Amino acid sequence: MGMLIDGQWTNEDRRRTNTSGEFVRVESSFREAIEPGSNRFPPESGRYHLFINAGCPWAYRTLLYRSIKNLTAHISVGLTEPAMGPEGWTFGDQPEPILGARHIHDVYTAADSRFTGRTTVPVLWDLEGQTIVNNESSEIIRMMNSVFNGMDGVNPVDFYPEELTPEIDRLNEEIYINVNNGVYRCGFAQSQEAYDKAYDDLFETLDRMDERLGRQRYLCGEEVTEADWRFFATLIRFDLAYYSQFRCNRNRLTDFSNLWPYTRDLYQYPGVAETVNVDAIKGIYFGSRPPHIIPKGPEIDFSLPHGRG
Numbered sequence: 001m002g003m004l005i006d007g008q009w010t011n012e013d014r015r016r017t018n019t020s021g022e023f024v025r026v027e028s029s030f031r032e033a034i035e036p037g038s039n040r041f042p043p044e045s046g047r048y049h050l051f052i053n054a055g056c057p058w059a060y061r062t063l064l065y066r067s068i069k070n071l072t073a074h075i076s077v078g079l080t081e082p083a084m085g086p087e088g089w090t091f092g093d094q095p096e097p098i099l100g101a102r103h104i105h106d107v108y109t110a111a112d113s114r115f116t117g118r119t120t121v122p123v124l125w126d127l128e129g130q131t132i133v134n135n136e137s138s139e140i141i142r143m144m145n146s147v148f149n150g151m152d153g154v155n156p157v158d159f160y161p162e163e164l165t166p167e168i169d170r171l172n173e174e175i176y177i178n179v180n181n182g183v184y185r186c187g188f189a190q191s192q193e194a195y196d197k198a199y200d201d202l203f204e205t206l207d208r209m210d211e212r213l214g215r216q217r218y219l220c221g222e223e224v225t226e227a228d229w230r231f232f233a234t235l236i237r238f239d240l241a242y243y244s245q246f247r248c249n250r251n252r253l254t255d256f257s258n259l260w261p262y263t264r265d266l267y268q269y270p271g272v273a274e275t276v277n278v279d280a281i282k283g284i285y286f287g288s289r290p291p292h293i294i295p296k297g298p299e300i301d302f303s304l305p306h307g308r309g
Contacts, residue, residue, distance in 0.1 A: 001088060004105050007114045009087055021191025022198070028136035029117050034124075034143050041126060041133050043147040045074040048133065049098055050140075051107055051123040053080045053089055055280035057180065057233040058137040059121040064229060065144040067271040070155040074148055080104060080121065082283025083292070088119050098125070108132070138172075138230070145226065159226045167220050171227040178205035180234050187246030195247070203250050206259065213258040217265070217308050228266060235263045236276055239298055241285035254300065264306040276302070 002011040018024055034041045034048065050066065052059035066075055078096045080089040089104035101107050105119040111132040124133040124140050134140050148154050160168060178201040185198035209231070212219065219227045234242075238253040254260050267273055282294050 003118050021194040030132040030135045049125040050077045053121045054277040055284035061137045062122045062140050065141045067275050082280040083287030168227045183242040210256045210258045213262050232266045245285045261306040265308045267302040
C-alpha cells in the first residue's frame with residue numbers, strides 16, 4: 001500500500017515493522033472531535049459524512065455505530081470499492097459525489113494539500129468546513145455514542161456507561177493488542193518469531209474471552225458495551241478471512257463453545273446484520289492481493305439461534 005508525501009501519491013510501501021519483524025500500526029493523523037458547544041465541529045444533523053470501506057474492520061466500527069445508534073438520517077456515508085487499487089482505497093470508475101474524489105487519498109488532500117502519511121479509512125468529513133474531523137475509528141465511535149443523542153430518532157443507549165468505563169478500557173486495550181491488531185500482527189509478521197508471538201497472544205486471549213463468556217452474556221456483564229462491538233468487528237471476519245489469509249489457524253471461530261454463539265448474539269442485535277457485507281470482507285483481504293481470487297466459502301450462518309438470552 002502506498003501513501004501521500006507532500007500531497008503527492010507514491011507507491012512506496014511504508015508499512016511499519018520493527019527490528020524483530022513485528023508489525024507496528026501507524027497512528028491516525030486527524031484527531032479533532034465533534035463536541036457540544038464547539039464552534040469548529042458542533043453536533044448537527046446532516047453536517048457530517050463518513051468515507052469508509054465496508055470490509056475494513058476499523059472503518060466497519062463506524063458503520064456499525066451509525067446503524068445501532070440510528071444515526072443513518074443524520075450522518076451520510078460513502079463506500080469505497082471492496083478491493084484496494086494501485087492508489088489505495090478507490091471509489092471505482094465514477095468519482096464519489098461529495099468531493100468528486102476518485103480515491104481516498106483525494107479526500108486527504110482536499111483537507112490538506114500537503115498531507116504526508118497513510119490514507120486510511122474511516123474518514124469523518126465535515127461537509128460545512130470541508131475538512132477531515134477525525135480518522136481514528138475508536139474516537140469516532142465514542143463521539144457517535146453520545147454527541148448526537150437527543151436528535152430525532154437517535155437511539156439513546158449508552159455503550160460506554162460511566163460505571164463500566166475502567167473495565168471497558170481495560171478490555172479494549174487487551175483485545176486491541178492481541179485480537180483486533182493481533183490478527184494483523186500474525187498476517188504482516190516478517191519473522192517466524194514475530195508470527196509465533198502474535199499467534200500465541202491471539203489464541204491465549206480468545207481462550208480467555210471464551211471462558212469469560214461462559215460465565216456471562218457479554219464482556220462486561222448482562223449489557224452490551226463498546227468492548228463487545230470492538231471485539232465483534234474482528235470476530236465477524238475471523239473465519240471469512242483471518243483464519244486462512246492471516247494464518248490464524250489454530251481454531252475457527254465456529255470451534256469456540258462461547259465465542260461462536262456470542263458472535264451470533266451480537267449479529268442479531270437490532271441494526272447489525274445489515275452492516276455485515278461478506279463480499280466486502282472477502283474483497284479487501286483476497287481481492288487486494290495477487291492473484292485476486294475471491295474464495296467461495298466458507299458458508300457461515302450468523303442468524304442461527306444463539307441461546308444466550
